[in-house]
Amino acid sequence: MTLDTAVHTHPDPIAEPRQRVLDAAELLFMERGYNAIALRDIADALGMKQASLYYHFPQGKEELYVAVAERAFARHYAGMAAALSGNATLEVRLNRVAAWFGSQPRMCLMGMVHADLPALHPEQTRSVTQSAFLGLFRPLVEAFANAQAQGEIGTAEPNMLAGAFLALLDALSIGMTMSHTPERMTMAAELINLFLNGARAGAAHTREA
Amino acid sequence: MTLDTAVHTHPDPIAEPRQRVLDAAELLFMERGYNAIALRDIADALGMKQASLYYHFPQGKEELYVAVAERAFARHYAGMAAALSGNATLEVRLNRVAAWFGSQPRMCLMGMVHADLPALHPEQTRSVTQSAFLGLFRPLVEAFANAQAQGEIGTAEPNMLAGAFLALLDALSIGMTMSHTPERMTMAAELINLFLNGARAGAAHTREA
């Protein structure tokens, strides 16, 4: 399966510099958020002047941010599909997802939903939200629903499981940034282990029964 | 136990208007982040002019933000202590924590760490981080370590458990904002149930053994 995604299907000579801009912008936007980053910061990272960015993204900052987000979620759509494919157990799949997520530029999902999306025009907010749903949330929901059908885990709401799992992945990248990480993948595996044991055992929202 | 915290020990006639400013600022800062909120927004919410804020917080925006954060974490310090006190099971305690957290103004912890703290001067970053640690993180770490000593849960790293639990609480408030909530506390209880089952079962970071 072609994991290098649908982004550069043919090495369009006009599309390549655009990717360089997106790369630099993604690092900054995803690291510190839409409001914290000035176009000037991105231009500096590229060794160019702020005004030059308007050649590549005539609509300015918001267009650039949306393009960054859409591209990132498209990449995740492919990466998640690969991570969740095949006949492996849910545990193996989730560890693949964590590995994929960790291999990507840091993305603070919670911060994005909380602070970035509200700063965009409503239509853009909708679009980016949809991409995030398709790229990250839905694949997980389906994986959990699948595992339930196989009896691998209990009957907890798949939407909740997906949300909780994404929250843990999100926290993991932050925890890594802060604490002097005791081997990233070790902690990911421990977290997944914890999560899966919970999903296997409990399930239904009744515990007083 | 006096849960109305150590904030207004004596109704200082000079401290009250300050609290009103902090209240308005907290709602906005914690809801959308440091960079997204202008002093003007806060002044508007208070029905006053932007310049007037400098009477209460002469050092300006950063001082105001830090004061908001410190006060919020001090409140959490008290609220968490109350929620985790007594002889109840860990499950009851964690549900009390979730209830407490849900009763407070929304605070996007992940977004804060990710986007707000880096925008402050290093010394302030340190101070706020410390308050967050004391108010939220450490109490949970101790609760988990305690539960482990009692054999209530397995031997997973308490730091990791606390981080994961906070991440879930964080995601819960966001999930509530987005999806048309199927009863907030129900979902909290389900999440805690899942989390606890995981903590009870697994524990050690060895699963291939």
Place this chain on the structure above:
DNA sequence: GTCTATAAAGGGATAGAC
């Protein structure tokens, strides 16, 4: 304690040369 007025800086965006 709050206001008006204004300085000073920052950041998004446009025009036009090269």
Place this chain on the structure above:
DNA sequence: GTCTATCCCTTTATAGAC
């Protein structure tokens, strides 16, 4: 494709009247 120059709006912050 990138630059310089500039416009203009927003935001932080200060000065001083009331």
